[in-house]
Amino acid sequence: MASFIPRSSFPAQLSLPRSYFLGHHASGLAKMKTMLSSIDLIIECRDYRVPLTSRNPLFEQSLAGRERLIIYTKRDLGSKDRPSDKKKEEIVRSWHSPSTTLFTNHKSKKDMKAVLNFTKEFASQSQSVIGSRILVVGMPNVGKSSLLNALRMEGVHRAKAAFTGAQPGITRKIASGVKIVDRDEEKGIEGVYLVDTPGVFVPYVPDAESMLKLALVGSVKDTIISPVTLADYLLFHINKNYPGTNIYREYCGQTNDIAEFLESVCKKTGRLGKGGVPDLDAAALWVIQRWRQGNLGTFILDEVTEDALEKKMMEEVAMSYSQARKQKKEAQRAKAKLKPSEAA
């Protein structure tokens, strides 16, 4: 039998939306900026599976110059502690040096202790008399509120303080500080408080593939992109990451054909409509959920290489330049449409 060859690239998706910047993202960001003077440290959460794509230039501009801890959340969904995973983590760490980078699973006590230790060390050095306030920021659905709840449980053994959910946009407003570390006179800590914020999406997604990645990890609501397209993009990554093993063998033989894959899933899981017609959308959503729960492969969607961050930053500069040019042209066009007396 001929060996399976995965697709080497994913077809261009020209009609895909490339923006998801909502009203509460803008107002949340504006409020964060006004709060900065009362904030001692920023924890920026990024999704482990999209270390490059979940970088938000808005945070770079708005929070620049502030001390930052970078936390890659949902590590359990992107790593199996393989040597290749460790290597990628080393590279990602080097991108953020000298800032500290941690990789976490919110259910791991060890990971939560590592974050708490960092905040305690920070608080004992800052010697604040009113306690240290830390702002938790990141893209929608990255796991900010789950992190806050887990740190609170591990740090002060108190129950959940923030709502969490599998879809983006659960947190809409900036909350008041939640204690995660008690006062410790001996260590000179007056307490550590976390401030949860609404997820903020990037203002403009550079390409369709980045939008697919952000939708797959749940930063975009599931109603925005066709689930079959998303499942196809996921199938492309599964095949690329597991070329020699069929990890979906209980549903289907190895394939690059999304219709064949989803039809088999429909038959195996009973997702059939009237007259036994396969419900491809339902099967696609189910497949995506399986992957989000860690049941259809554990891998990173971005290419992690030493120079990847630098390239991404150059792309961002080029994009903000072309956006600025576009805005200038639009303003000129609008001005040209005005009567001479109005334009003056």
Ligand SMILES: Nc1nc2c(ncn2[C@@H]2O[C@H](COP(=O)(O)OP(=O)(O)OP(=O)(O)O)[C@@H](O)[C@H]2O)c(=O)[nH]1
């Ligand atoms: N497997 C896994 N799931 C996680 C982890 N952290 C968060 N989640 C899940 O990710 C989803 C989103 O978590 P939230 O804490 O609500 O995310 P958020 O960043 O506060 O979301 P917004 O309200 O959009 O700002 C939830 O279903 C969490 O259970 C993690 O480390 N591992």
